[in-house]
Amino acid sequence: MKSLPYFCRGEVIRGFGRGSKELGIPTANFPDSVVDNLPADISTGIYYGWASLSNGDVYKMVMSIGWNPYYKNTKKSMETHVIHTFKEDFYGEILSVVMVGYIRPERSYDSLGKMLISVRPYDVIEAKVSWTTQSTPQKKLFKEDNFFTPVAPSLPSAPSARPTTLNSITDIT
Numbered sequence: 001m002k003s004l005p006y007f008c009r010g011e012v013i014r015g016f017g018r019g020s021k022e023l024g025i026p027t028a029n030f031p032d033s034v035v036d037n038l039p040a041d042i043s044t045g046i047y048y049g050w051a052s053l054s055n056g057d058v059y060k061m062v063m064s065i066g067w068n069p070y071y072k073n074t075k076k077s078m079e080t081h082v083i084h085t086f087k088e089d090f091y092g093e094i095l096s097v098v099m100v101g102y103i104r105p106e107r108s109y110d111s112l113g114k115m116l117i118s119v120r121p122y123d124v125i126e127a128k129v130s131w132t133t134q135s136t137p138q139k140k141l142f143k144e145d146n147f148f149t150p151v152a153p154s155l156p157s158a159p160s161a162r163p164t165t166l167n168s169i170t171d172i173t
């Protein structure tokens, strides 16, 4: 896929809420504006990469893109499972991700039980394993990409309004 690595960012919105309850892996959904912007060559399926919430720490992630054939969704979604235990939900926060590799296509399953066996252990482990088997040092470096660097608050434009400690502020930008 020539569009990989693919960087995107958006507010975390509510999905159907099945990720945590039924699958045991919480997923963060992107709004339509992010989903509809996906390049044509990013096919549906399961991807791995890096993710960060509101410019915090950067963690490994596994993402599902598509129509969730088991649930027969009518709208395409992008759902990210950040491989980290968070204490609270993060609806409304800004999620930044870079997708670096493809794991598998989406599948339909005969039962929720079969999907659980596949999705929960397999994909999360596969995402972790992909980092050792498929990853190039370059893919690992995306964790350090400027895309994940917190944006410093912009300085007021009128010079007279600038703080006297301008140099120290400039240093951290």
Ligand SMILES: Cc1cc2nc3c(=O)[nH]c(=O)nc-3n(C[C@H](O)[C@H](O)[C@H](O)COP(=O)(O)O)c2cc1C
Pocket: 015, 016, 017, 018, 019, 020, 023, 025, 027, 029, 046, 062, 063, 064, 067, 068, 069, 070, 071, 079, 080, 081, 105, 106, 107, 108, 109, 119, 123, 124
């Ligand atoms: C790593 C991962 C793999 C997934 N694989 C599939 C799949 O193969 N088939 C499918 O129907 N849904 C798959 N899903 C999507 C789940 O069905 C979906 O995350 C779940 O329904 C929660 O959606 P919700 O947050 O909108 O409730 C996968 C999700 C994740 C995070």
